[in-house]
Amino acid sequence: MYHSHHNAADQVGRGLLGAFLVDPKDVKLRHDRRYGITQDIVWVSNDTLGGFTINGRGFPATTPLIARKGERILVRFMNEGQMMHPWHLHGMPMRVVARDGYYLGSAEFTCDTLGVNPGERYDVIIDWDNPGAWAFHCHLLSHAEGSKGMFGMVTALIVE
Numbered sequence: 001m002y003h004s005h006h007n008a009a010d011q012v013g014r015g016l017l018g019a020f021l022v023d024p025k026d027v028k029l030r031h032d033r034r035y036g037i038t039q040d041i042v043w044v045s046n047d048t049l050g051g052f053t054i055n056g057r058g059f060p061a062t063t064p065l066i067a068r069k070g071e072r073i074l075v076r077f078m079n080e081g082q083m084m085h086p087w088h089l090h091g092m093p094m095r096v097v098a099r100d101g102y103y104l105g106s107a108e109f110t111c112d113t114l115g116v117n118p119g120e121r122y123d124v125i126i127d128w129d130n131p132g133a134w135a136f137h138c139h140l141l142s143h144a145e146g147s148k149g150m151f152g153m154v155t156a157l158i159v160e
């Protein structure tokens with residue numbers, strides 16, 4: 001991740017940030033080869049001036065994740081906000097393979113809710129083996145639901 005370090009709470013909150021994806025020189029070590037993934041999804045969250053967002057948008061303007069049954073995808077969580085967000089996926093678990101760009105190796109673990117602190121990056125693999133439309137949202141409920149329904153840190157994972 002890169003972001004402003006001048007009046008950052010304001011500037012990063014207004015979108016002065018981005019993601020660098022740096023692949024290893026050795027192609028065998030790249031995520032697509034190493035894990036056989038078919039999609040590589042960047043997921044930058046923020047929680048300040050623009051509200052509770054995923055890639056700059058709040059639900060229902062967020063972009064759903066769509067794939068066919070049998071695909072394996074990678075989601076790269078990056079938290080550019082000032083709060084921790086526990087990302088929760090319905091229907092399938094997530095396998096956490098790297099933290100802050102460092103492979104976890106034998107410390108990989110499986111979960112359905114992953115807390116991502118400000119500044120942290122996590123890479124997770126999801127096997128799309130359960131057809132349906134599944135909620136994928138922050139489980140701090142005030143970041144995802146209000147009296148008028150769902151908003152903010154919510155998207156859908158659709159397995160065709």
Ligand SMILES: [Cu+2]
Pocket residue numbers: 084085086138139140143153
């Ligand atoms: Cu949250």
